Amino acid sequence: MGKLQAGIIPVTPFQQNCTLLFDTETKEGVVIDPGGDVSAIVQVVQENGIKLREIWLTHGHIDHAGGADELRELLGIKVIGPHKDDLPLLERLEKQAERFGVSMPVRNVTPDRWLEEGDTVSFGGHVFEVFHTPGHAPGHVIYFNRAEGFAHLGDVLFNGSIGRTDLPGGDHATLLASIRDKVLPLGDEVGFICGHGPGGRIGEERRTNPFLRGL
Numbered sequence: 001m002g003k004l005q006a007g008i009i010p011v012t013p014f015q016q017n018c019t020l021l022f023d024t025e026t027k028e029g030v031v032i033d034p035g036g037d038v039s040a041i042v043q044v045v046q047e048n049g050i051k052l053r054e055i056w057l058t059h060g061h062i063d064h065a066g067g068a069d070e071l072r073e074l075l076g077i078k079v080i081g082p083h084k085d086d087l088p089l090l091e092r093l094e095k096q097a098e099r100f101g102v103s104m105p106v107r108n109v110t111p112d113r114w115l116e117e118g119d120t121v122s123f124g125g126h127v128f129e130v131f132h133t134p135g136h137a138p139g140h141v142i143y144f145n146r147a148e149g150f151a152h153l154g155d156v157l158f159n160g161s162i163g164r165t166d167l168p169g170g171d172h173a174t175l176l177a178s179i180r181d182k183v184l185p186l187g188d189e190v191g192f193i194c195g196h197g198p199g200g201r202i203g204e205e206r207r208t209n210p211f212l213r214g215l
Contacts, residue, residue, distance in 0.1 A: 001025060001125040004148045006193055009044050011037040012104065014063035019152060019193055021123070022050045028124035032056045032143070032152055033064040033195065034071045036104045041067070042074060053123045057081045058154030059137035060089030061167070062096040062106060064195060069107040078112035080121055083132050086139025089169065115141050128152075131182045135175025136163030144186055151202075155195040157183055162211045163195075180215045 002025025009018045012035045022029025029050045034041050045052055052075055057065050059082050068079050089096075090109050097106040115121070117132040121143065128143040136155045140163075143152045155163035157179055165172040188203025206212060 004126050004145060004150065006150075007044070007048075008193065009037075009041055011035050011040065012063045012066065013102065015196065016063040017193060017195055017197075020044065020048075020050060021126070021152075022048075023124035023126060026124045027051055028053055030054045030056050030121075030123050031071065033058055033154070034067040035063040035065065036067040036102075036106065038067040038070045038074065038105075041071065052077055054121070055079045056121060056143065057111065058142065058152065058195065059140040060086035060093070061137060061155070062093050062100065062102065064154070065090060065109055066093055066097065066102075066104070066106040069109040070105065072109070072112075079109060080113045081111060081115040081130070082137075082141045083116065083134075083139035084114040085134065085169075086137055089137060089139070133178035133182050134169075135165060135171055135173075135178045137167070138169040140178075142182065144190075149187070149190045151183075151186055151190050151192045153183065153192045153194045157192070157202075157205060157209075158194045158196060159198045159200040159205070160209055161197075162209070176211075176215060179212065184212075184215065 002023045007020040011018045016035045019032040115130045119130040190202045193199040
């Protein structure tokens with residue numbers, strides 16, 4: 001087993017961070033949140049010789065899940081996550097596209113496996129713990145690799161900000177509780193990738209993120 005490596009492919013008009021995680025030795029990997037631009041994702045995967053094992057979703061918003069069904073069909077791999085509370089969002093992805101005036105191809109998607117708090121997912125020997133973190137979306141999950149001190153936080157916590165809570169199923173107090181009870185306890189030294197913009201370290205967000213004051 002090699003090291004855990006991450007790469008980011010900005011996709012969709014929302015410039016969402018579609019994330020490739022892979023093992024440097026075996027080149028086994030997963031793609032997290034393929035929101036769209038599926039041909040670009042496949043091109044990067046092929047150019048780097050990555051053997052994709054699964055598609056992992058953090059939540060059911062269009063910019064994160066809109067391309068999952070197309071990618072699943074193209075590569076013959078499974079869609080894993082998020083939590084089942086996001087089923088109503090995933091069943092309405094095509095309607096979300098109409099609402100936002102998104103012209104890219106978007107398909108509704110039903111995952112092959114839903115995730116619960118305490119589940120684990122893995123590839124190439126790299127194990128990730130799953131935490132259910134509602135607030136931005138009811139079924140949002142995050143993925144934490146304890147061995148490497150690395151987390152994928154989706155749209156829960158950003159560098160200098162937090163996920164928006166004005167979309168259907170969003171709730172500000174619930175999001176802050178998820179950050180307080182699930183994200184911050186992972187540890188200050190944990191590095192993270194998020195759904196938009198640059199990543200960071202949890203400790204830095206604890207100290208400087210204006211939205212976390214008082215947590």
